Amino acid sequence: MTPIPIIVDCDPGIDDTIALLTAFVSPELDILGITPVCGNQPLERTVRNALQVCELGRRTEIPVYAGCFRPMFREPIYGQFHGQTGLGNTVLPDPVKAVEKKSAVDFLIDTLIAAAALRKRITICCLGPMTNVAVALRMSPQIAEGIERIVMMGGAYREPGNRTMTAEFNVLADPHAAHVVFSSGIPIVALALDATHQVMLKPEHVAQFSSVSGRISETLAKLMAFWDRNDVRRYGSRGGPLHDPLVIAYLLAPHLFKTERARVFVEHESELCMGQTVADWYGKSGLEPNADIVIRVDAEGVIAFFLERLSRYAEKAVA
Ligand code: RIB
Ligand code: CA
Secondary structure, X not given: OOOEEXXXXXXXXXXXXXXXXXXXXXXXXXXXXXXXXXXXXXXXXXXXXXXXXXXXXXXXXXXXXXXXXXXXXXXXXXXXXXXOOOOOOOOOOOOOOOOOOOOHXXXXXXXXXXXXXXXXXXXXXXXXXXXXXXXXXXXXHHHHHHEEEEEEEOOOOOOOOOOOOOEOHHHHXXXXXXXXXXXXXXXXXXXXXXHHOOOEEOHHHHXXXXXXXXXXXXXXXXXXXXXXXXXXXXXXXXXXXXXXXXXXXXXXXXXXXXXEEEEEEEOOOOOOOOOEEEEEOOOOOOOOOOEEEEEEEOHHHHHHXXXXXXXXXXXHXXX
């Protein structure tokens, strides 16, 4: 089967890292590039983390392009649960791999226009604030013809927000970018908190992941252990929600997910509800749906999926 060409736009980030490590051992995916953005951490740090994760995953041939230094309009906010470096208390070697000279926005524009010229389409995986994709769209709207779909982690529909009462972090961190992307007409699959809160990475899972993941097991265990929110009242159990990795699982095991189409609106003016994502489930707006929102996840199936994928770091093939 021809590998799916993807670009991973991200803000590593502990869960971004787990998503990248999973994608690295998935030959069904052809990772054309990684485009870090200002999100969980300032850009300099998300770029450094992305370079380090490429080296950890032994995928240093994948180019990394630095994205937008800050959100389109609002002041930057940063993640609260990824530790000082964005990778918890994990210490990875200083990266030898260098970031590309071309910017992420130019890479997106050049790559997507070239794909469209060949009548090909690329899947964009958005694991952080969607600033890079939004700016690329504002500069060259025709890139939409080179995009198969955007599979994004972000938003909260029937769930409350995780950064404010109403907003999930990725959308709140750049609500104007999210508005641009949801208004673009590009097919979108939305993995919001409604989906990610169904899959808690619990301490018992961390032990399992550590036991199967060979040469990365120590780093993975530290990253995953740091991700434990220990907030049973909010999440119903110990552990942390597997946010970003669900984007990769959706691409590779879509049967584990159930979606519902709706028109999505992004609040980008209100002070109280800035960054809120509103789904028009019943066509009240009279506008066509613009997203497939994941409403149900087979959590056990997803955990088993990640165990199998990350166990590939123990096999000779990726040693
Ligand atoms: O709200 C979860 C999202 O915010 C994830 O992408 C996580 O990495 C943080 O960026
Ligand atoms: Ca992220």
